[in-house]
Amino acid sequence: MVVTKSLAKTASQSALNQSVQFLKGVGPKRSEIFTKLGIDTIRDVLFYFPRDYKDRTRIQRISEAKIGAEITIQGRVLGIQTRMARSRKSILEIFVGDGTGAIAATWFNQPFLANKFHVGDMVFLHGKVGAYKYLQLLGPEYEVIRENEIDVKEGSVVPVYSLTEHMSQTHFRKIMKMAVHQFAGHIEEILPKEITKKNQLVSINDAVRNIHFPGTFENLEHARCRLIYEELFILELAMALRRRGIKEETGISFKIGANVDTHIRNLIPFALTNAQERVINEITEDMRSSKPMNRLLQGDVGSGKTVVAIYAILAAIANGYQVAFMTPTEILAKQHFQTIQKYLEHSHVRIQLLTGDTNSRQKKDNLDQIKTGQIDLIIGTHALIEETVQFRQLGLVVIDEQHKFGVVQRLKLKKKGLRPDVLIMTATPIPRTLSLTLFGDLDISMLDEMPPGRSPVRTIWVTQDKEKNAYGFIKGEIAKGRQVFIVYPLVEESESFDLKSAVTEARRLQADVFPTLRVGLLHGQMKQAEKDKVMMDFKEKRYDILVSTVIIEVGIDIPNATVMVIVHAERFGLSQLHQLRGRIGRGNEQSYCLLFGNPNSNVSAERLKIMTRTHDGFKIAEMDFRLRGPGEFFGTRQHGLPELKISDLMKDFSILKKARDDAFELVSEDPQLTMVTHLKIRQKVLETFKDRLELINV
Template identity: 45%
Template sequence: MDPLPSPPPTSATPSDDVKRRLATPVEFIRGVGPGRAQLLERIGLRNAGHLLFNFPRDYQDLSNERTIEQLEEGRLQSVRGVVAEISATSKGFGKSRLAVLISDGTGHLRGMWFNQPFMRDRFREGMHVLLTASPKMRGLMWEMSHPQVTVLADEEATLDAKLLPVYSLTEGLSQYHMRRIEQAAVEEFADQLEEVFPSPLLKRYKLMPLVEAVRAIHQPADREVLEQARRRFIFQELFVLQLALSIRRSEQRQLKAYELPATAKVDARIRRLLPFELTASQEKAITEISADMALDRPMNRLLQGDVGSGKTIVALYAMLVCVANGRQAALMAPTEILARQHAETLAKMLEESRVEWALVTGGNTRSERDETLRRLAAGEVNLIIGTHAVVQESVKFKDLGLIVVDEQHKFGVRQRSALRQGDVAPHYLVMTATPIPRTLSMTLFGDLDFSTLDASPAGRQPINTYLVEPEQEPRWWHFVGERLREGRQAFVVAPLVDESENMPAPSVAEAFERLTNGELAEFRVGLLHGRMTSGEKQDVMERFRSGETQVLVSTSVIEVGVDVPNASVMTVLGADRFGLAQLHQLRGRVGRGSRAGYCGILLEATNEEARERLESFSKSNDGFALAELDFEYRGPGDLFSTQQHGMPPLRIANLMTDRDILEEARREAQLLVAADPGLKHADNAPLRQQMMTRYGKSLELGDVG
């Protein structure tokens, strides 16, 4: 577990005594001592301040606690009592029963666990426990099946609290002792905290004062008080994040960049190279990008568009504007397959042009790479395309004016900025074919301006999506075979490379073996996955593009950018292992030519939620709607990993449920930064310190005052 950040500063000019008190080592807090201090150290709790802001991960709700004689059937209730009797029986392999009799002075209740023999070790006669479940009357006795169990220390047996905090633990540390330690820390140190928010802001957003909120989140009187305390800390966490993003934008705008105007002459020369008429949304994006690049501060813009909306052409326009102004441009792609595909597109466009370009990937020979890098440093190469190899220290530019990063979420903040060299910052254009939900656009991508492509180029074919039940599979494979006999090509996608005991999902190895000996035995089938060498992947893709291979069995390595216009059918195995946004990316690999596309989702033993998700997917071709739906179903981690992006995870806020608070925090943070751009005012010093402690490194914030 990552260490918790230092406790928030407690005032604009916190006294040394207050700082010293909050820095009191946990060893000297009542109930800890040297032994438990070592256990707390394992979970990053080293001082009093850490304990104050180590919030419970959950709460045991005792608001519906009853005595046994008060129980009602069919309602979730809790019973506190003493273990009177334990009976464990086994009926052969895998079949066991545990019965624990509880007494509370008003009657007896039996807790039952089936096929969970490990539960036996949790109980001993005479111990105090709290059982929570929906009871049923069995004969003359109440019974709870598989109840939630809370073991109570003797001192807790008579607690009248209605919400019992549940903390993250480490081996050797009990929940009871953790509660006592936290209670001691709150009682001794909470009053040392001084408010970081001004009174008007607390009143405007109805926020609980800091000391009161710390007490309430550890020892809530009831659910309403708990929610008020949580709201206070959710607002504070999101507010500090939004401050950091606003400061980052402000700092970026203070950097110097080359002015790269798209004059009428430059525009006309570039448009002569474009293979087709641009859509209205492409024209709008080009206008926004051109306006940014004409300024003497760096553009920081994200270009998002649905599958097949024409982002690459917009990016190439921007790169050619850069080159026309005598500067170099770089395009960074997440995979070698996509980098090579961009290179092919560029080669076709620049056949009649004098623009010098090069491709740098891990597949280059040493001599090829050295020669390309020499020419790049000398300014002989105007435009370079590559994978992460482009960000290595050995890559030097003579005059870098523009960086384009494809599939933004595959790169962290540090990878993006690694290309910056010298005193003049390059302009920045990042692209994604996974539309970004609004909540994420305000957090992980809050430092970027947005351009959106919401229309597909003319001639783009529809994609028909079908959910294929197990009994319908023979008909589906017959349909695939008919398309192949017509001269079309097909993808088959599976989530795993090899079979796995830990994850019951289809693998490409398994699918390749089955199809080449079964349903698709008469066709030429190829295999592609991420463990292949660069040369092997390139060879497989070339054979598929040329039509030598009719079917490509692949992992999701083909999800981004692979363009084979003759491929019109896709079959997805283990679809419940993919997010909706990823499935939409995969589906976008077909229907890119003159024929309609077809996507078959093979339904296996999926649960109801998975089936509901896949039905939503089959009914919509709108990537923006699917991205929002994916966010609702799976949360932000499945779309854009915060760790991948380089941002520390949120500790109490939830981007799915706290959107309204996020909007408030964002608005207030932007107002504060507008009024005090460097957060230099003394009243803002605590917030500035919090912001730098939390986000200074990950967002590469400079000295803001």
């Protein structure tokens, strides 16, 4: 009996792994079109989910049409005519009847649609009922159903797929219907019975059938819940396994007593906020533990993350360990180096800067000192992960603006020590939904309080007709001795984009707008020495205005700069706008962020409105995530996340929380997923993540 079941299972899996070309109606040539859609096997077909559905459950008779109401009808094309209006616009009308009456579907200036319809075709139309000399639907949604294609019954919910050219919806549905009918029953159930029962989930076979051809919206909802849950459950299982793996490792147990604490606090010349104290306690507890710290420190721009990091750095050094502090850019590395140097000037800590532009002789000396342990704290860019960089005893890794790095780079740095503690910092607030997924295996600390004395930056949306007024305001601020950033999205003009560029605009602003002021230029294509000189000149007030690209998004600290102008602000993401705004408001004077923007979509306009309404980075991150989705927001590929086929992390957050709780509970009961009832789900996690399981937490 067991052998028979095993053979049946193998046959089922073998059937699903067949090439899509063996499906009736596909064949070798059409299979190339399927490959473009990412479909190679029959299993891929079944898990290629619709992007939308057409509601055919409420088809009405034409005789029921009421002027001003929306209506969905099914009927046959009785006639087609194209004519010209007095305004010289073309008018296409198709007349449709269903036995109870007739109605015209009317389109203006779309004569090419005439080729879509033939007399006798069965069509579905959805639109608002109007009247001219007769009843009509103006510019309705339409679908033509050919007799030789799939039979879509009245009263059904019809799937709509993302397709490429040379493949019609109706033909694709026909192939899908066949695949679902023949093969949906072969899909193996991988969720443990207690999980499906607890969450009242339908079977995987029913879920796949009803996600494609649900019949009713209730069936569709049950199918979606099941498939979303399974997708998120696999994701959270990977997180739980990874977290368990880290917690089972033995790391460094740092000794941080009253003596160490006092020495560190003596180097910090101001009182810490309550939020900083709380986070330092969390970090200290981690570092004292024998398990490696794996903590994400989130804090808005200016919330004091660097001071918290300095506490952890000094605690590690006091225990005789080295610290590596990695940043994404040379500008930020140098800024951190200068800031931390000031804090440490009355200490014996040996600190070194290591970047790509360090000259070869000096670099060799630095590397020797790092290897022999003569340097305690090494601050640098990607240069830190080069093979030539070897530590004597690396105890703590600090990574700033971690989302700017790829997962492999972060893992390389960690591997330069024997299970060092890791503190990851970001000034890009991450919505809780993403924290649970991208960083589900990290402990998270939040600095949700600003140091005293910082007044919020006033943010103003400046439309095109108000730009001259804004320039006048800028002159007034500079007359008070202040400085100004003006940021452009491009370095140089491009034929592909109708956008202003930093290089061209710097010349125009100097010549035409601010001829008596000193205008500097900074962009990523300049050599490092040039960039450093421009930044130093701006810091030392040799320029009144710095025209720049987003290169200043991270780590520029000019307390005298009180105005940030962002040109084409509608082209930037919310989080990026918030980061740029964070470059000002660092002194005691009131600061202003001027958003020059003329959005051509509701989403772009909404972004600018949000910026003028709130300064809370976490609220902004939630809004950004809502508007742009996880892939855009955070480059999920970079984070080792598999692509989500059906889940939406924001909309499906309630399911995500259930899946997370269940996944972490399962792993606490069966840490290796070796119980017989968990083997299938273990295999699914390994298949989904392949070589990414180690990377996903980094």
